[in-house]
Amino acid sequence: MMVHSQHLFSFVSATILVVGAPAAADEKPVVRNAVTPKVAYRTVKIDGLDIFYREAGPKNAPAILLLHGFPTSSHMFRNLIPALADEFHVVAPDYPGFGQSSAPPVDKFDYTFDKLADVMEKFTEKIGLKTYSLYVQDYGAPVGYRLAVRHPERVTGLVVQNGNAYDEGLANDFWNPLKAYWKDRTETNAAPLRKFLTLEATKWQYTHGVRNAEAISPDTWTIDQSLLDRPGNANIQLALLYSYGSNPTRYPEWQAYFRKHQPPTLIVWGKNDMIFPAAGAEPYKRDLKTLEYHLLDTGHFALEEDGDKIADLMRAFLRKHIKTNEK
Secondary structure: OHHHHHHHHHHHHHOEEEEOOOOOOOOOOEEEEOOOOOOEEEEEEEOOEEEEEEEEOOOOOOEEEEEOOOOOOHHHHOOHHHHHOOOOEEEEEOOOOOOOOOOOOOOOOOOOHHHHHHHHHHHHHHHOOOOEEEEEOOOHHHHHHHHHHHOHHHEEEEEEOOOOOOHHHHOOHHHHHHHHHHHOOOHHHHHHHHHHHOHHHHHHHHHOOOOOHHHOOOHHHHHHHHHHOOOOHHHHHHHHHHHHHHOHHHHHHHHHHHHHHOOOEEEEEEOOOOOOOHHHOOOHHHHOOOEEEEEEOOOOOHHHHHHHHHHHHHHHHHHHHOOOOOO
């Protein structure tokens, strides 16, 4: 009986699934292990802060650093991580003030995008990520692009999901109250932004623009909102909303990085997003030569509705463009 069990285990462990449409003659089919890789939940100390992260996959495999958006955390990658971890070393940290990481009050920590990038840079060094592909969404873009400009030799590729680097991406009415706050940091201008921190707004970010709202788990906005509602967190988020105004001045620097270093880039963009609409995806075509471009019929958190599709696109793209010995 033991022998049969061992044979059965070996068979299941070796089983793979072929995913998606038949591949073209010059392309390998996308395959995925049938056994779901285990995810570890870890914490490291960075400058006295507890930085929480999710990690899975072989540490000698090509690495992917997943950088989350607002108002969520590494929780947004809970399904993507095991979907890729059979073949890649996948790491998803929470920034200070988000998720399970430390959230010191604003008088104890400088909540700016420069500072978040400082912490993430030290985080990658602490856990030994020497090279990695970057997945950037929302806040993940200004954090990730700061890392890329500082250390272009570390970045092997980009996966961009509703992450902005161009003025065109902010040329819509959603950004008007934020631009007013950037120009004049008063409580009067902060008042409209506090609405972004409510349950109604958090739920809207997950459900607006999706094909089927019933496919979106309420756990998403419920978990995010519980963390937003922690004492002092509103001030943290207002500080970062103000600091977001520092990002447009960096766009020329980031675009110069794209043009000079030409990281292979996969665009997987929820085209119905009112925060970062497709107008912000289009300009990447100007600066990047190795670019695969997909507009998905969904909203801001595209992984919630199209996670399987994004995972398959990432797997095929990274296999093609990222050397398997990169690490």
